[in-house]
Amino acid sequence: VPFDQMTGKIWFNGSLVEWADAQVHVLTHGLHYASSVFEGERAYGGEIFALREHTERLHESARILDFEIPYSVEELEAASRAVLKANNFVDAYLRPIAWRGSEMMGVSAQANTINVAIAAWQWPSYFNPEERRKGIRLDFAEYRRPDPRTAPSKSKAAGLYMICTVSKHMAEKKGYADALMLDWRGQVAETTGTNIMFVKDGVLHTPLPDCFLNGITRQAVSKLARKRGIEVIERAIMPEELGSFQEAFLCGTAAEVTPVSEIGQYKFTPGEITFSLMDDYMKLVDPSLEEKKLAAVG
Template sequence: MSVQFPEEDGWIWRNGEFIPWKDAQVHVMSHALHYGSSVFEGVRCYRSPQGPAVLRLGDHMRRFTDSARIYRMELPYSAEELGACVLELIQRNDLEECYIRPLAFRGYGGVGLNPMTSPVEIYLACWPWGAYLGAEGLSSGVDVCVSSWQRPAPNTFPMLAKAGGNYLNAQLMKMEAVLNGFAEAIALNVRGMVSEGSGQNLFLVRDHVLYTPPLDGGLLPGITRDCVMTLAKDLDIPVVLQEIPREALYIADELFFTGTASEVSPIRSVDRFPVGGGEPGPITLKLQKELMDLAKGLRSDPYHWRTPVRSTDAEAESVKARVTG
């Protein structure tokens, strides 16, 4: 879906200061443009009766600093400090609900492959962004295919890192799917077993049991995946981490994607096989509702997943003051 960026009056955080949205530009010789040397996050802030709150902010910022560490990018801020900057950024942009994109990349410096001669630049941006697979996809489900592209083998591209370069593989999958009339693609891993979507993790329901592939070096450790597994356990839905053969997709009772952008997106067909009755199933809908109610402050949050944007917590305020001046 297309996005309305706040070009005129938005703010972006860059290396410790807030700059106007339109001034956040990079040089064409920046290392990341040539070699894919960036790491990033996708985080969501939800409107709620208690005010806007970010879902699993600490976990996202930790994955961000982990991704940077894997690529030997030194960030002069801790995950906690960057989280405080995210909260400040949302307030500056006066947003009640938004998508947040932390990004670190190798900038303008060396032109050779060695990334360590290029400086690390850090940006935080946020903007309003609706349902990634469309509002109708969230309610009725999406049509997907199994991609002819595979996920990389372990020890090729580190999948625990959310790195820009990984998304070249994801783009091939997504383009193939869209050009063939599907909303999304599911990739198999190097062993021919089900891995994940181009930008989502995948769950399968059969006989009231929830299955998802384990972290095998070929898929991103999704934070929404973790939310869904936690909620399922609390709802007494058995959760099994196991390798899933492709044909299991064709005989599943329910299938759904999880992701920060995609939230819990039901899949209504795969390779033109209707999933279950061709409509979102009860376990998918239950988990979708539980997660969205929690994110939107409509139910309790026993896991402390929500961070209010306008904090009254003195400790959070002091971190904010330290990093945003």
């Protein structure tokens, strides 16, 4: 079913509306000039993981694009929960989005209303589940993450995804699942929708998030690793170094923890650390997992 033909309820500027009625005008500023910011959240067992962090990030993303979301963090949190409930979802992906409306057309949009919507749908796995355990294959992207002086890299701004969609399409056309983007300096940055981590001799190495999102999943996984006594080093990683890592994995709300088996000419074997962190992450986000497992066994 095409996405715009699904059914269910979407929270739209303060009320729950039918899926088909959540429409915008073709002269929406957000569409023409990318004045739009969004979030990606997941609910597990009826609870939205890190809802406060995501909602605060949405507010901050908007502020960076010089607009104020007309709903408080608490109001948006209640709206997210209402969307889950209205659609009878227990496990789901949520997509809050805020954008400048259609009252003014042109680069300047001082008087445009700020619109907010929250949709939810069932999105079990961002990457092919069969490929997931053996690791996915990444290409190198042509585009690089921009210098923070060139783009608002701390905002989860729709406009920053232009180079992600193009990079992902180019990788998919060549048979890869995704693309690894370098940053403007040529350092390893992230994929088109996730952060990335590497394992070398029992230690985690991950790029410093100084020109891309410091993902909520990335931060949670770093904490889980440290809890296991695994050292986490944030540093500049050059692509030439990739051959020295034994394991590689992605982290993001949609992708959760996904092992990587290849990046261009470099090969990795998903191993103990990746699998332990995958399990730790699933247990953290879905406390009902243990009960479900026991129920399945019993």
